[in-house]
Amino acid sequence: MSIAEPSFAPARAERSARRGLAARLLRRPSAVAGLGLLGAILAMAALADVAYPVDPLDMVGTPFLWPGADPGFPLGTDMMGRDIAAGIFHGARVSLLIGAVATLVSLVIGVGVGAVAGFFRGRADHALMHVTELFQTIPPFLFAIVIVAILQPTMTNVVLAIGLTSWPSLARLVRAEVLRLRDGEMVQASIVLGLSDARIILTHVLPNVLAPIVVSASIMVASAILTESSLAFLGLGDPNIVSWGSMVGAGREVLRTDWYVATVPGLAIVAAVLALNLLGDGLNDALDPRQNRR
């Protein structure tokens, strides 16, 4: 007779708790605002090709049309006669994509490093934490600038640079959580059952660390979007695509006379980052068991 592997992962109680998560999230006005805002930006990204089928880098109108001056260009045109609204729509796609993929990269590194360090402790932990601290010491934005400058500014390299420089705090968080679970009965029982380390980490440890990872991820996407726009503002973006940051950077040259060119795309960045931060705060409150009891 073989002993069935006990199911530690989501039991019924937890499943119903998870169903309750959506409800708890929707009870918080700030989380709802964040979700709504994020939904609008996602819709803009999805509809960019339908709403503005022409390349947003094309000259389509008279230069320097102020917002509202021409109903055909609700947000106006820039110094090259490019439609700012088209840039905002297509830029939404770039920002969200880069933010999401860069976060994925740093999730893989951060969760990997944190889980291995916390689970195996000892020498592996020591070595990995030294590397983590090293990456925390090097100023992340400067580091990203150097990586992009050396590797050439393409979308892939921007994603890599952001992903490579934003994982350390996540690694620390995951490590702390894993260390806490490591001595728990669940992991000990799995070891007694003879499960492989990889299996224990993947099926028993990580699912229980999911909540803080999810919260961090939404904040990380927000800061990845900020970093991407900052790189693009400095001219370190992919020159063939429109990004909110590069639009602000281009508008900087006409700041004295036509300040709307730089300010309008900036508002889009604020909206996207604000939405993700609100969502992160909401998730944090909703996932925190101490808060639920109130």
Next chain:
Amino acid sequence: MVAPWLNRRRLRFWAGRLAHMALVVLGIAVVNFFLLHLAPGDAAQVLAGEAGSATPEYMAALRRQFGLDQPLPVQFAQYLGNLLTFNLGFSFRHGLPVLELIGQRLPATLLLMTASIGFAVLAGSALGVVAARNAGRLADTLISTLALLFYATPVFWIGLVLVVVFSVGLDWLPVGGMTSVEAGYAGWDHVRDVARHLVLPAATLGLFYLAIYTRLMRAAMLEVTTQDFIRTAVAKGLKPRRIALRHVLRNALLPVVTMLGVQVGSILGGAVLVETIFAWPGLGRLAFEALFQRDLNLLLGILLCSSAVVVVVNLAVDLLYTVLDPRIELAR
């Protein structure tokens, strides 16, 4: 007899700290070396700033100096040797050794950093205290919303908006630079002039951190207030003002100080954006120039020195910690 503050435990702490710092600097050197070799073309071209801008003789000398015909470990040893003798190479674009360039620009960045952090900590803490003491009321909602907005706003955009409003629109403050060169001020006039130039860049860089410190201070104040020693203080009959300052604030300052150490690196990054916008003659502006002149070696030198600044500030934070909370021992 040794001074009481210099006991064996502390000595051991400092020895450990220094060894640790050396390890971190070594690690940064490894990363830098790796990046140098990741760049297209051979390292000599990178070191010379841009292929073709240096004479063939200098390129040959560089290749010899860095032993580029040698195996990688030897190259690394040589690179380390250069670092240990504070040789970060030469910037052809500027016609100066990299270290000298960085030395020239560092003070301006440190001034900007100190001013913006000072502004962020003071104003942020004050706002956080006000928000915590009015938790749930209008003032709290207002402050928290403002903090949320600043936290989401890109630094460079704040900079541009402040320029539009205060320099172009109202004409209150200078658009950029650090001094009014043509005026040739001296003494206190010079100080006042620099301060006027500092306001906008410091505010731009500081607003993001102001948001962080506001949220942190608010949470810390609310947290500390629930602890036992505060109840004791109230029971002793201390005045609310004294409790707020002496007991709550002092303890709430701990997370603020911790945050300071964590944030230095990010502030140095933000300085690149702010100094670029306001033509502030610091390290960040130098990094931006190096970026555009493809002076990668200068860029790497700036990365190395910025990391060193982070290490030093973190050491200072550890020290400050023991001053704020005597319970914290320096031993590990």
